[in-house]
Amino acid sequence: MAPVATYLQTPTEPIAIQTEDLTVTYDQQALWPTNLQFPQHAITALIGPSGSGKSTFLRCLNRMNDGLAKVEGKIMLGEVDVNRPEINVYRLRQQIGMLFQQPNPFARSIRFNLSFGVMEHQHISRAALQEKMQTALEMVDLWSEIEGDLSRNALQLSGGQQQRLCLARTLMLTPDVLLLDEPASALDPIATAKIEANLLKLKQNYTIIIVTHNLEQAARISDYTAFFYEGKLREFDRTKQMFIKPHLQLTNDYLSGNFG
Numbered sequence: 001m002a003p004v005a006t007y008l009q010t011p012t013e014p015i016a017i018q019t020e021d022l023t024v025t026y027d028q029q030a031l032w033p034t035n036l037q038f039p040q041h042a043i044t045a046l047i048g049p050s051g052s053g054k055s056t057f058l059r060c061l062n063r064m065n066d067g068l069a070k071v072e073g074k075i076m077l078g079e080v081d082v083n084r085p086e087i088n089v090y091r092l093r094q095q096i097g098m099l100f101q102q103p104n105p106f107a108r109s110i111r112f113n114l115s116f117g118v119m120e121h122q123h124i125s126r127a128a129l130q131e132k133m134q135t136a137l138e139m140v141d142l143w144s145e146i147e148g149d150l151s152r153n154a155l156q157l158s159g160g161q162q163q164r165l166c167l168a169r170t171l172m173l174t175p176d177v178l179l180l181d182e183p184a185s186a187l188d189p190i191a192t193a194k195i196e197a198n199l200l201k202l203k204q205n206y207t208i209i210i211v212t213h214n215l216e217q218a219a220r221i222s223d224y225t226a227f228f229y230e231g232k233l234r235e236f237d238r239t240k241q242m243f244i245k246p247h248l249q250l251t252n253d254y255l256s257g258n259f260g
């Protein structure tokens, strides 16, 4: 069989997290050996048609596929392979936070949503907690919208506000890496624009990896893009380069809307 054409650019920036020959097998193999490097404090978009393995890959990074699939290969967070069995996955998921397609706040107060995880894991004074909650809400531009009222039930917020609250909830645990699985696909354009603005601001301090079907979104906010097709990473490059002149015809066809 002829080798599959790929083009993988090596980033020049420091790397926050990288995979080495990562494979995933459910009943059938869904991801072929994948070597991908994520630059620190940058946004990387994962794109590709439905079923190409984007979410499968993303979910491996904080071990969300544990118990669902056989995941082999290395996931290097700095110098540590976090795919090793002895890794504490709860602690890992604080370091590598995740946001899903549908906002999923607890049906409790905003305060509960933000403080729950922190109180579980840290000894923190009331004043420090209050300050941390305010900072997290300010980072997602929600503090002024809720007028500092943390007693409101999270479900009283709009869908977009709920998603930003979930983002703030993740930030409360001071992660290094944020994984986002189509975080704006359930939101209207205004709410989507707010999430995108948040991500552009947050990338100064966090490494962000986002699965998106929205190619305009990938072009607008990401620094790097990884294109998956049929369970294989096919092209990885700076977003500007890939969207102007992709190296592979397959990538060009996908970006041109010829399939997907």
Ligand SMILES: Nc1ncnc2c1ncn2[C@@H]1O[C@H](COP(=O)(O)OP(=O)(O)OP(=O)(O)O)[C@@H](O)[C@H]1O
Binding pocket: 026, 027, 030, 048, 049, 050, 051, 052, 053, 054, 055, 056, 057, 068
């Ligand atoms: N929990 C699971 N059990 C078995 N097979 C799965 C599971 N999750 C995904 N798959 C399969 O793995 C392959 C890749 O799916 P995945 O959801 O990662 O693709 P995707 O590119 O994220 O697709 P989409 O854009 O539609 O979300 C598909 O063939 C899918 O059917």
